Amino acid sequence: MLQFLQNIFGQGSIWVYIIMTLPPLVFMIIFALAAVWLERKVSAHMQDRLGPMRTGYHGWLQTVADITKLLQKEDIIPVAADKKLYILAPYVVFIGSFAAYSCIPFSSQYIGSTISLGLFFIVAVSSFVTVGIMMAGWGSNNKYSLFGAMRSVAQIVSYEIPTVFVILSIVVLAGSINLQEIVQAQSGWFWNWYIFGGPGGWSKIILIPFILVSFLIYYVTSLAETNRTPFDIPEAESELVAGYHTEYTGMRFAFFFLSEYANMFAVSAIAATLFFGGWQSPFGDAIPFLNTPWMQVFWFIAKGMVFIFIQMWLRWTLPRLRVDQLMYVSWKVLIPFSFVNLLIVSLFVMLR
């Protein structure tokens, strides 16, 4: 797509960059609208109720109504707030979660940026969100916000370590840190996906249990990174009212909300890319019309949505952990397991 645009507008034209940026942004907004509605309906049906039913067919316009309401809200800045930090924080959070989309391959023809350090970049910018959350918590000048921000920083920093370890085990297998190349390495039938040991002979069967453990660890840590239940302690409503965004109203609040949902999809997309073949059709090239660039987008989003659904499922089933228990899970359970896992996978790759 980059090449195509450069042919039209010429090398280095500003329009190339603008148009390249648009698809993830448009996707993110539509996705957030759909996911908020889905969250309501999923939770409703799990809880023996109907959820929104009045706005459109089965309430599908509910999120539009919500956004309209949020737009009309008064924009309140608390008197005692640190104004600069308070105003800037939602945008920093949003930028952090949006930047991750630049390296996610939506199809073989589209990836926001072709830098070869894609995975590294995503891990780096997702930590950027922490800065925004800290700014919001400190700038609000509210004790609950401060608590939420402190918890969030502690949580994201400690959960990044196991995340990186399990991501590294896939990087070792694929021999690349470029997400597009990792996906291409999984081409063919679905048993070439890394969750099934990746491409290769029968020897990969030894690898499958370790990859499964990697995937589980990645999924748990991704819940923590996106502040979802059972790790939603930074915004634990029964303890901290709303955590770091307690004081925010209107569109500023909506930005936090949007970036939370954007983050949810980002981590699901990375799970799909690393373990489930990204945009690859499960049937590979055996059925060619299922592997066209547009169908690839479909496969990619469908795989992502499965994980989104599981996130919602967990959210409406499990209670919340406490801060110290959260740290315990990360430092004493996930990190040793992911580290040993990485060593074994590396050993396997060396001996193969």
Added chain:
Amino acid sequence: MPEIKTEEMVLNMGPQHPSMHGVLRLELVLDGEIIIECTPHIGYLHRCFEKHAEAMTYPQVIPYTDRMDYLASMSNNFGYAIAVEKLMGIEVPERVEYIRVIMAELQRIASHLVAIGTYGLDTGAFTPFLYCFRDRERILELFEMTCGARLLYNYMWVGGLSHDIPPGFVEKTRDFVKYFRPNIKELNDLLSFNKIFIERTANVGILPPEVAINAGASGPTLRGSGVKFDLRKNDPYSIYNKFDFDICVGKGEMGTVGDCWDRYIVRCYEMEESLKIIEQAIEQIPEGDISSKIPKNVRPPKGEIYFRTETPRGELGYYIISDGTNSPYRIKVRAPAFCNLGILPYISKGYMVADMVAMVGSVDIVLGEVDR
């Protein structure tokens, strides 16, 4: 390197806080997230029930008792009605006693469902809360069928009841018992024995039995500490001695005796026992008239009485002084939630802010009753 200066932080939890169960304000002194001191401040819902009652006639006080513990209005009516009857020396018909016990036990289940559901909410589980409210709805329908009200019933009058049970009530109650039994198991699977839930509540907020007794705690809060004391058995009133049921106590199955999980699970087990009582009572209801003993003019002789009953929250006592007129000279209520709240400063020291929420929830207070 200069030493880093740290200081304690004061956090006002409530009265506007999502998990403060009404308008309780807790003044927490914190060291980071560790609670050093906790002071409950009450009185945001004070409505002068006791003073009001002095200006009312005896029957007029009953609607006010509804509004004390608004999650267990039937039980509040019950205690007051018996107290005044004892003062006047009225014996109520057998049928009235049976209906009263059935209503009080249904109310106990309804109240425990709210306690359990909101406790799940406090620990972050949203779904059990709605399951509990769905089941509670069935009980409220039964109440609505009987007396028209869903929350504040004004049902048990001095000497009788406001209405007899309607046709179909007995069958519907039987249906409810049959419907609700499996749901307790579902609730236990979903919440009570959930690993995360146990991690959050076991070994948190431990209340030793001696402290519980000294603080005057009662109800599930006392029984959670392993003290086998239930007024329905230990000081039977009405016709509770006719039924076969157990007193559930906390045994420290998941942690230490008297922790939050014990206080919680006692409520789950008690719902089962209440079902047993309802099952027995519904089969034995005698025929009869429910309003034959309602006095035209409630005018107790000079004297005083203290009468206590077991509400879902514990020992509810009415102390009534009569000067021989048709309105009480003085009514004092010994509210279980008020006494139970007193243990909070003791049990909360050294735990974290997140545990505070779990502890408040496990004590199950209703601010309407604490402040009156």
